[in-house]
Amino acid sequence: MKAGQVLGVLALGSAAGLLMQRHHVVRQRLEKRAVAGRTKRFDLKRELPPWLSGAVVAGSFATFLWYENKWPLRLRTQNAARRDLRNLAIAALAAITVRMAEKPLTDALTDRVHRRRWGLLKLAPLPAWIEVPAAVVLMDYSMYLWHVLTHRVPLLWRFHRVHHADLDLDMSTATRFHFGEMLLSVPWRAMQILTIGVSRLPLSIWQNATVAAILFHHSNSRLPQGVERVLSRVFLTPRMHGIHHSVVDAERDSNWATIFSFPDYLHGTRRFDIPQDRITIGVPSLREEEQLTIGRLLKMPFSSQEGTREEREGGSCHRQASR
Secondary structure, eight states, rough: OOHHHHHHHHHHHHHHHHHHHHHHHHHHHEEEEEEHHHHHOOTTHHHHHHHHHHHHHHHHHHHHHHHHHHHSSSSOSSOOOHHHHHHHHHHHHHHHOOOOOOOHHHHHHHHHHHTTTTTTGGOOOOOOHHHHHHHHHHHHHHHHHHHHHHHHHHHHHHHHHHHOOOOOOHHHHHHHOOHHHHHHHHHEEEEEEHHHOOOOOHHHHHHHHHHHHHHHHSOOOOOOHHHHHHHHTTBBHHHHHHHHHHHHHHHHHHHSSSBSSSHHHHHOOOOOOGGGGOOBSOTTTTSSSGGGHHHHHEEEEEEEEOOTHHHHHHHHHHHHHOO
């Protein structure tokens, strides 16, 4: 090969190398811009804006309140105004507890999980459109496990019993959780975040979805039965949760899910076979409204728990007597 040809080849090789280097630099810049764009749209370090969370909660509350009053599923047994005031007072204490005890901890943990890439979902660099839904589903499934524990562990049942002791079931029941139960749930929430690997954005999406779902399935809303039967294959619905609030052991030990119904399918605890007019809401040993004043509800977990051990047997007897 002549010297000129060699020089030409070298020149072409140099030019090609420069072009490839330039292409690589341009591609890196474009990838950085794309990542920056995705990060701006899906910033996992930021929670949903307050206005959006407020709109979800307020919209859900208004919608289901209107629906349950227009098409009620079950007849009320208590004075609505007095009961709603009682439930909202219990809910206010629970909300304050969550704000003071849970929120600072979850903020710190989600930031650390995101920064240090702790947890199952951080093992691989998943795109946000996979990581966020996966986090929501796993958080929902782990809440199924927590719900089962609140019935099975005597200490937890002392507090969760306040929620189940309501003699009616509607949206105000959805907010009626003893502040002690909220406090006891904080370590479980921390374990969820650390084990699953949940950043702030998916946590806030799950929290808002959970609030909307709880308001929905506690609501006294009579959906067309065919529609609800189809809907219940994906989500927990009012008829399903009505069965869970029964005084009967075998009925109460079903439909533990929160948002999605797949955990009940997975564990064989789904039920849709009890007509609502055959269900007595509450717990067997607390049937009088005088037992359910604000003061007594707040003291209930710390006072004598007569009847708690026998409640399940009493519930079974109730179903047999009602047949």
